[in-house]
Amino acid sequence: MERLLVVGGDAGGMTAASHARRRVGVDELEIVAFERGDFSSYSACGIPYFVGGEVTDIDDLIARSPEEHRRNGIDVQMRTEVIAIDLGARTITVRDLDSSVDRIEPFDKLVIATGSSPTRPPLPRIDAPGIHGVQTLGDGVALSDDLARLDTSSARAVVVGAGYVGLELAEALHRRGLKVTVIESGEQPMATLDPDMGTLVAGAIRELGIDLRTRTEVDAFETGADGRISAVVAGTSTFAADVVVLGLGSTPEVALARAAGIEIGPTGGIATDPHMATSAERVWAAGDCVQCHHRVLGRPVTIALGTHANKQGIVAGENATGGDRTFAGVIGTAVTKICEYEVARTGLNEAEARKGGFDFSTSTVEPTSRAGYYPGAEKITVKIVVERTTNRLLGAQIVGKEGAAKRIDVLATAIWNDMTVDEITQLDLGYAPPFSPLWDPVQVAARKSTHQA
Amino acid sequence: MERLLVVGGDAGGMTAASHARRRVGVDELEIVAFERGDFSSYSACGIPYFVGGEVTDIDDLIARSPEEHRRNGIDVQMRTEVIAIDLGARTITVRDLDSSVDRIEPFDKLVIATGSSPTRPPLPRIDAPGIHGVQTLGDGVALSDDLARLDTSSARAVVVGAGYVGLELAEALHRRGLKVTVIESGEQPMATLDPDMGTLVAGAIRELGIDLRTRTEVDAFETGADGRISAVVAGTSTFAADVVVLGLGSTPEVALARAAGIEIGPTGGIATDPHMATSAERVWAAGDCVQCHHRVLGRPVTIALGTHANKQGIVAGENATGGDRTFAGVIGTAVTKICEYEVARTGLNEAEARKGGFDFSTSTVEPTSRAGYYPGAEKITVKIVVERTTNRLLGAQIVGKEGAAKRIDVLATAIWNDMTVDEITQLDLGYAPPFSPLWDPVQVAARKSTHQA
Numbered sequence: 001m002e003r004l005l006v007v008g009g010d011a012g013g014m015t016a017a018s019h020a021r022r023r024v025g026v027d028e029l030e031i032v033a034f035e036r037g038d039f040s041s042y043s044a045c046g047i048p049y050f051v052g053g054e055v056t057d058i059d060d061l062i063a064r065s066p067e068e069h070r071r072n073g074i075d076v077q078m079r080t081e082v083i084a085i086d087l088g089a090r091t092i093t094v095r096d097l098d099s100s101v102d103r104i105e106p107f108d109k110l111v112i113a114t115g116s117s118p119t120r121p122p123l124p125r126i127d128a129p130g131i132h133g134v135q136t137l138g139d140g141v142a143l144s145d146d147l148a149r150l151d152t153s154s155a156r157a158v159v160v161g162a163g164y165v166g167l168e169l170a171e172a173l174h175r176r177g178l179k180v181t182v183i184e185s186g187e188q189p190m191a192t193l194d195p196d197m198g199t200l201v202a203g204a205i206r207e208l209g210i211d212l213r214t215r216t217e218v219d220a221f222e223t224g225a226d227g228r229i230s231a232v233v234a235g236t237s238t239f240a241a242d243v244v245v246l247g248l249g250s251t252p253e254v255a256l257a258r259a260a261g262i263e264i265g266p267t268g269g270i271a272t273d274p275h276m277a278t279s280a281e282r283v284w285a286a287g288d289c290v291q292c293h294h295r296v297l298g299r300p301v302t303i304a305l306g307t308h309a310n311k312q313g314i315v316a317g318e319n320a321t322g323g324d325r326t327f328a329g330v331i332g333t334a335v336t337k338i339c340e341y342e343v344a345r346t347g348l349n350e351a352e353a354r355k356g357g358f359d360f361s362t363s364t365v366e367p368t369s370r371a372g373y374y375p376g377a378e379k380i381t382v383k384i385v386v387e388r389t390t391n392r393l394l395g396a397q398i399v400g401k402e403g404a405a406k407r408i409d410v411l412a413t414a415i416w417n418d419m420t421v422d423e424i425t426q427l428d429l430g431y432a433p434p435f436s437p438l439w440d441p442v443q444v445a446a447r448k449s450t451h452q453a
Numbered sequence: 454m455e456r457l458l459v460v461g462g463d464a465g466g467m468t469a470a471s472h473a474r475r476r477v478g479v480d481e482l483e484i485v486a487f488e489r490g491d492f493s494s495y496s497a498c499g500i501p502y503f504v505g506g507e508v509t510d511i512d513d514l515i516a517r518s519p520e521e522h523r524r525n526g527i528d529v530q531m532r533t534e535v536i537a538i539d540l541g542a543r544t545i546t547v548r549d550l551d552s553s554v555d556r557i558e559p560f561d562k563l564v565i566a567t568g569s570s571p572t573r574p575p576l577p578r579i580d581a582p583g584i585h586g587v588q589t590l591g592d593g594v595a596l597s598d599d600l601a602r603l604d605t606s607s608a609r610a611v612v613v614g615a616g617y618v619g620l621e622l623a624e625a626l627h628r629r630g631l632k633v634t635v636i637e638s639g640e641q642p643m644a645t646l647d648p649d650m651g652t653l654v655a656g657a658i659r660e661l662g663i664d665l666r667t668r669t670e671v672d673a674f675e676t677g678a679d680g681r682i683s684a685v686v687a688g689t690s691t692f693a694a695d696v697v698v699l700g701l702g703s704t705p706e707v708a709l710a711r712a713a714g715i716e717i718g719p720t721g722g723i724a725t726d727p728h729m730a731t732s733a734e735r736v737w738a739a740g741d742c743v744q745c746h747h748r749v750l751g752r753p754v755t756i757a758l759g760t761h762a763n764k765q766g767i768v769a770g771e772n773a774t775g776g777d778r779t780f781a782g783v784i785g786t787a788v789t790k791i792c793e794y795e796v797a798r799t800g801l802n803e804a805e806a807r808k809g810g811f812d813f814s815t816s817t818v819e820p821t822s823r824a825g826y827y828p829g830a831e832k833i834t835v836k837i838v839v840e841r842t843t844n845r846l847l848g849a850q851i852v853g854k855e856g857a858a859k860r861i862d863v864l865a866t867a868i869w870n871d872m873t874v875d876e877i878t879q880l881d882l883g884y885a886p887p888f889s890p891l892w893d894p895v896q897v898a899a900r901k902s903t904h905q906a
Contacts, residue, residue, distance in 0.1 A: 011891075046826055046886050060826035306891055307884045328879040335883035344883055373499055373513035406856065409863045409882045409893070416880055417870040426781040427869055429862045430788035430797055431760045432617075433499050438759055440862070 002029050004320055005092060005107040007082045007256065009035025010042065011306045012287020013113030014064065015313025016320065017074045020111075023321040026073040032105070033074060034094050036081035039137040040066050045306055047140035048165070051147070052172030058141060085110070085260035087280050109282050109320040112257055112270065113313065116250035116288035116304045124220040130229035131221060131244040134169055146243060152177045155242040158232045160218050162189030164336045166247025167201070170210055171338050173245070181211040181239050183218055183232065190343065192334060193397050194350045196364070197383055200399040204341040213237075252289045252302050265291040269302035274326040276316040284320050286312035293329035296347050296394055296415060297356050303330055332395075333412045335405040344408035347395030347415045348385055359388045363449040367441045369403050371433035380404045382445040384411070384421070391420040396445070403435070410442050421446040455482050457773055458545060458560040460535045460709065462488025463495065464759045465740020466566030467517065468766025469773065470527045473564075476774040479526040485558070486527060487547055489534035492590040493519050498759055500593035501618070504600070505625030511594060538563070538713035540733050562735050562773040565710055565723065566766065569703035569741035569757045577673040583682035584674060584697040587622055599696060605630040608695040611685045613671050615642035617789045619700025620654070623663055624791050626698070634664040634692050636671055636685065643796065645787060646850050647803045649817070650836055653852040657794040666690075705742045705755050718744040722755035727779040729769040737773050739765035746782035749800050749847055749868060750809050756783055785848075786865045788858040797861035800848030800868045801838055812841040816902040820894045822856050824886035833857045835898040837864070837874070844873040849898070856888070863895050874899040 004020055006013045017033050033040070039062060046061040055061065066076040077094070083102065084093040092110070095102045118133040120126055132143040147155075157173040159166050162184035174180045182189070182205065188198025189205060189212065205212045216234045221244065224230040232239045252269040263279035265271035269291030276284045287309035291300040308330055318325045333346040353360045362385050368377040380400030387394050396411040398404050414424050424446035431438055439447065457473055459466045470486050486493070492515060499514040508514065519529040530547070536555065537546040545563070548555045571586040573579055585596040600608075610626040612619050615637035627633045635642070635658065641651025642658060642665065658665045669687045674697065677683040685692045705722040716732035718724035722744030729737045740762035744753040761783055771778045786799040806813045815838050821830040833853030840847050849864040851857050867877050877899035884891055892900065 043824065043826070043886065043891070045884070045891075046824060049827060049886060054828050055826045305884070307881070310891060311879065328876070329881075331881045333881045333883050335885045335888055337885060337887040342888075346881070346883070371496065371499060373496070373508045374502060375507050403856070403859065405885075406859070406883055406888050407862075409860075409880075410866050412881055412883070413863050413866040413870070413872075417866070417872070419870070423781070426764065427862075428760070428782075428784045428786045428799070428865055430786050430799070430859055430865070431498070431758070432788045432790060432858075433496065433502060434790040435788055435795075435859050438496070438498075438763060 002108040003106060004029055004031045004109045004111070005105060006031065006033035006111045006113060007092070008113035008115055008287065009033045009040035009076055009078070010113070010115060010287070011309035012115070012313045012316070013111060014041045014069065015310045016111040016113060016284070016286050016317035017069070018072065019314045019317030020321045021073050023318060023323060029321065031074045033069070033076045034080045034082050035076060035078050036097060037136050037138050038078065040064065040069065040076055040078065042137045043306070044135065044137065047134050047137065048168035048172045050140050051144055051169060052175040058137065061137060082256060085256060087260055087283070090282070110284070111316050111320055112278065112283065112285040112289060113287045114253040114256055114289045117253045118246060118250045119248040120246060121248070123218060125223050126221060128221055128223045128229045129227060130242065131246065133246050134165060135250060143245065147176060150242055155179070156240050157181070157243045157245065158183060158239050158241040159245045159247055160232070161247035161249065162186070162212065162214070163191065163247055163249055164334065166245070167205065167338050168336060169245045169247055170205070171208070174208055174210055178243070181213065183216045183234055183239070184212065184214045185217045187214060189214070192345055192349065193343070194383065197381065197397045197399055200381060201338065201341065201343055204338055208339055250288065250304050252291070254289055257285070257289070265300050267291040267300050267302045269300070275319045276312050276327055277319065284316035286316040292327060295329040295331050297352070301330065303332065305334070331412060331415050333408060335408060337405065340401050342400055342402070342405035344398040344405040345396065346408050346412040347393065349395055349397060350385060353385050353394050358394060360385050360394055361388055361449070362386070363445055365441065365444045365448050367437055367444045369400055369441065370435060371437050374433040376402070378402070380441050382441050384445045384449060386421050386449050391422060391450070392418055393421055393424060396442070407440070407442050421449040425450060455561040456559060457482055457484045457562045457564065458558060459484065459486035459564045459566060460545070461566035461568055461740065462486045462493035462529055462531070463566065463568060463740070464762035465568070465766045465769070466564060467494045467522065468763050469564045469566065469737070469739055469770035470522070471525065472767045472770030473774045474526050476771060476776060482774065484527045486522070486529045487533045487535050488529060488531050489550060490589050490591050491531065493517070493522065493529055493531065495590045496759070497588065497590065500587050500590065501621035501625045503593050504597055504622060505628040511590065514590060535709060538709060540713055540736070543735070563737070564769050564773055565731065565736065565738040565742060566740045567706040567709055567742045570706045571699060571703045572701040573699060574701070576671060578676050579674055581674055581676045581682045582680060583695065584699065586699050587618060588703060596698065600629060603695055608632070609693050610634070610696045610698065611636060611692050611694040612698045612700055613685070614700035614702065615639070615665065615667070616644065616700055616702055617787065619698070620658065620791050621789060622698045622700055623658070624661070627661055627663055631696070634666065636669045636687055636692070637665065637667045638670050640667060642667070645798055645802065646796070647836065650834065650850045650852055653834060654791065654794065654796055657791055661792055703741065703757050705744070707742055710738070710742070718753050720744040720753050720755045722753070728772045729765050729780055730772065737769035739769040745780060748782040748784050750805070754783065756785065758787070784865060784868050786861060788861060790858065793854050795853055795855070795858035797851040797858040798849065799861050799865040800846065802848055802850060803838060806838050806847050811847060813838050813847055814841055814902070815839070816898055818894065818897045818901050820890055820897045822853055822894065823888060824890050827886040829855070831855070833894050835894045837898045837902060839874050839902050844875060844903070845871055846874055846877060849895070860893070860895050874902040878903060
């Protein structure tokens with residue numbers, strides 16, 4: 001019987017396994033997935049809400065347990081790390097992390113879904129107890145357990161990095177009652193936004209009572225007599241800390257693929273074609289570990305996001321079982337919520353457009369989220385980036401309150417279809433006073449860009 | 454100096470006037486708009502919220518007063534009805550409704566924006582005091598004034614017609630404390646939804662405590678000794694009523710244009726080309742009174758909606774002053790909110806697809822509005838209509854709670870771009886647990902249709 005092996009038991013890998021299983025029955029194909037951690041198929045995006053207390057049961061974040069996968073005909077081996085791939089012999093070496101026993105597993109088809117590794121700068125004492133990454137569900141549990149040992153009403157937390165994950169965790173810790181400081185090296189939080197839009201996020205964060213320090217670099221960590229984190233040193237400032245969360249982003253985990261001789265792309269992700277095939281025959285890849293096509297930039301990028309991992313997993317799983325599906329690429333859509341503020345972006349921001357060599361203009365508008373007279377109407381800021389020569393929408397950013405973020409989907413769909421701003425003004429979008437002004441805010445931005453308004 | 458005359462002072466007409474004025478200065482073109490009512494440039498969509506009490510000042514519903522228009526160089530003559538158009542002489546006859554004096558006004562260019570008339574079936578005593586239409590802001594004020602004379606805590610209201618306006622008014626009256634009955638001739642409320650989706654709306658309405666009677670035809674109205682409405686008779690049932698609201702839709706107001714010899718289309722609206730030009734030279738039209746191109750059906754339709762009126766007004770105003778802009782058509786997007794329920798539709802429903810001769814399938818899904826584990830996640834029902842031969846999305850309907858309705862915009866944008874359901878599954882839409890499950894509900898529907906899920 002043929003064997004499909006899957007390296008990594010989270011979104012990309014298990015989606016590939018599941019879609020492979022749907023195409024080929026258990027009597028024709030054996031499917032085994034190897035996961036070095038304690039959890040499979042979970043929502044890493046849900047970690048901040050577990051830490052913050054909105055989600056009380058960690059099991060709620062698990063989409064499908066190993067047992068459920070097994071019932072579906074997929075063998076999932078937990079706490080089992082793949083430590084080598086031999087393309088010539090078509091085998092992998094796996095290590096049982098509890099017994100430390102290695103063994104060889106042969107494969108006919110292989111899907112690599114090794115995910116990404118959190119960035120951990122080589123700073124003094126960065127491995128001290130009380131300093132947490134938040135990449136895996138295990139990390140989330142460890143942080144939550146650690147908080148349970150603290151008096152959260154008086155404890156001080158420092159979050160390093162003000163990207164999506166950093167800010168979501170900052171809010172979670174704030175919600176738990178900790179006094180929170182966020183340290184960010186950049187000019188503004190959320191580097192995927194332009195600084196003018198990031199400023200709005202900074203205001204929202206500070207409004208919460210979170211101490212946000214931008215243009216600040218962490219130099220070292222200090223520990224107490226017990227060896228546990230006691231402070232974060234940044235230049236001449238020292239921030240007392242009972243707990244530290246690292247939210248510095250992640251890089252594709254490609255060591256295994258590289259060692260096997262599989263091509264790594266210029267972005268640092270595993271090079272894949274639209275079929276999610278790697279440079280090696282019979283080997284596909286999916287999820288945070290790959291680079292994939294950015295439709296606006298026209299070149300590969302790496303973006304660690306569950307939505308992409310799922311879509312790529314479907315493609316890898318189907319093609320590994322004789323299917324013919326392609327992944328259509330990404331455009332960099334992302335949304336987040338910080339207390340009552342919603343933040344969204346898609347396509348290219350100014351810096352990306354500049355770097356991509358585009359000749360562009362921008363328009364920023366501040367209409368209301370609902371008809372101005374309707375209760376609860378709030379200011380919503382929409383900024384768009386437009387190619388000057390074609391009037392094509394290149395990117396958009398939104399900051400606002402309730403109902404703001406998911407409006408980005410309209411602009412993402414517009415970018416996906418190469419729409420011009422003039423075409424966007426013509427779109428037949430839904431209007432009723434509780435939901436939007438007569439012109440939806442995304443169209444208000446497009447109208448400004450076309451000088452209609 | 455040239456003269457541009459505008460018949461009708463609401464969305465279509467005043468948008469045309471404003472955009473004409475932006476192109477041509479006051480020393481080159483005189484612009485005069487005639488409005489038979491007491492209000493100009495108002496939000497008719499806001500009437501239910503004024504009646505319901507969420508909006509307390511009627512002026513809040515007025516986007517721009519006659520005085521503001523005059524300051525912008527547009528003469529607006531209120532309570533002045535245009536009673537005839539003479540295309541040969543290039544004049545119109547206008548009547549001052551207060552003095553009943555008629556006069557002739559010459560024009561070089563004319564924009565017709567006469568709006569639509571509420572449907573008033575010729576039933577016994579339909580003109581009795583206490584029976585209200587809700588077409589104009591004046592109607593809204595009259596209804597509100599009438600309610601002020603009633604003891605709303607014990608009064609009974611009957612709403613005839615369970616379309617968008619009827620249901621919005623039913624909620625408003627319910628909110629004011631009245632005991633509300635809604636009488637609808639159709640199988641389900643909201644005839645622009647399929648019956649299976651309309652059933653969800655019916656449930657929501659009844660959950661509020663509103664007495665919804667479907668498949669019920671009104672036969673007559675009864676009046677009391679004072680001549681005022683006292684009851685609504687429908688078959689063998691009689692519903693006591695202290696106030697009645699007619700929400701039976703509207704038809705384009707084209708009598709003036711027809712009498713002038715301007716072509717009326719098969720739908721009953723004024724025939725227009727993409728430039729919003731009518732069959733008569735130098736005459737354009739915009740708003741509820743016109744028929745316009747439906748992009749999916751490929752034929753003209755009439756849809757009374759402020760968003761279309763505004764877009765068409767821009768086109769008419771620019772072209773009447775030498776511009777060259779076109780109206781790209783409509784796809785039938787509409788949204789509404791009934792208490793906490795949100796309802797949306799775009800493109801074709803089953804009946805429309807069938808009538809349009811399409812070979813189609815449907816898929817209905819009921820995922821959650823947010824990640825299942827995130828607080829406040831609620832069921833959202835998404836139904837899509839897909840062309841069988843091409844897999845192109847033809848239409849969509851959504852019923853749910855917070856965050857449901859405006860998701861229709863993504864599908865409207867997809868239909869606008871002729872996207873297939875497979876392409877929709879690939880879209881890079883925003884994901885974060887507070888906003889959506891990993892696959893947005895609109896993609897869940899598309900996935901079901903492609904048999905991916």
